Amino acid sequence: TKGKVKMIVNFTYSYLSAQLELNVWMPRLPLQIELSDTELGQIKSWRVPILTSKRSDWNSDEAERKGKGCMLQLQHALVRVLTYFVAEQEDPRDPTAYFLGSDWQVDVTRLVRYFMKVEDPRVARLQEGRVLSGRDFGTTTIQVFSPLSDVILAKTTVKVVDDKVSITELGVQL
Template identity: 45%
Template sequence: PAEAEEPGEDAERRARGCRPQYQHTAVRFLAHFVAHPLDGGRHLAYLPSAEWLLDVSHLVAARARVVDPRVASLEGGAVVVGREPGVTSVEVRSPVSDSILGEQMLVVSEEKVTVTELRAQVVSGLSLMVTAEPGHPDVIVAACHGAAALRSPKQEATLSVWLAFSDHTLAPLELYGWQEAVVTVASPDPAVASVRPPGASASRPLLVAEGAGRGVLLQLSLHAPDACRKGRHRASPLATGTAWL
């Protein structure tokens, strides 16, 4: 049975924004890079080839919009947030003619999903590898890899956290914001690694190396905001996860 609530408590919770949220998703805008023939012909030259698309998000984000803002919104030109069930589209319009340069259908479903797990990786540093693309000698590929090892005392690391949903999709926590999502990080062995909570200088927890050790040394929990917790469920996390260090 549901817990008894004080009269008006449910309405007050809704007024504070304590209601289920629609999922967020990142959006990128891709386009072919082509050269038109000087003789006016129809044959286009794709650079470097027709299989490649250029990420032009930073060029067109200001001209992108959701056609029906009741169904979804486009935050910062990069994140789509569902508002209510329905079908709409994300489109980019020309700043010259206002014609549609590209569009993609967007469906906001009534199906309810839950966060089933937090997936986290420690990032203590980055390495960059630059190689030539096989078959395309003029194309250079840069691959960035994250390191998980802390190699000196007091070295700091951050966390890359992803939300795993019951519909088998994944989303980085950044889509929802570390400030909006209440994620706690605990170290069962503070003699190996301690956790520095978010503060004025950092919006997310930082890990600090204290001593030698390895294994699953971090525990993560996702909670509802403090104003939205009630009764005996106040301490119950919405989802949990671990991170190897």
């Protein structure tokens, strides 16, 4: 199935019928996974408690007593999935048509977030399809799977390294 410029689409409702000429846009594969940082390190002087239970009840005195100390916080990266939307021209010799132009990609992260997976969840974890957090040292991949099959629509590699980084700037975006 491909996108097409000036495609005739038939609409039928009860005894009414009409034809409409539309441009049908399809995402170009593979999709692009963009990470704010592909190498995640330890944040110097930022420690988080190590809890023995799976629950993270930060306000509980009992959880604090059960804690096994603190460990360094690992970096996080923002995740975006982008693609071009394309359609074939009527004349196959004409160049492919791009939705919004060939220099514009569409952010489809919200549409594919339930189909994203980290290959090795011991190394990194994906939170709500938007934030990748390091968990342990190593290399893993983030993949976007087709909702219809096991086909991988996008893939990128991320490393969690032993290097320590310092916070030089901290900002809030509203």
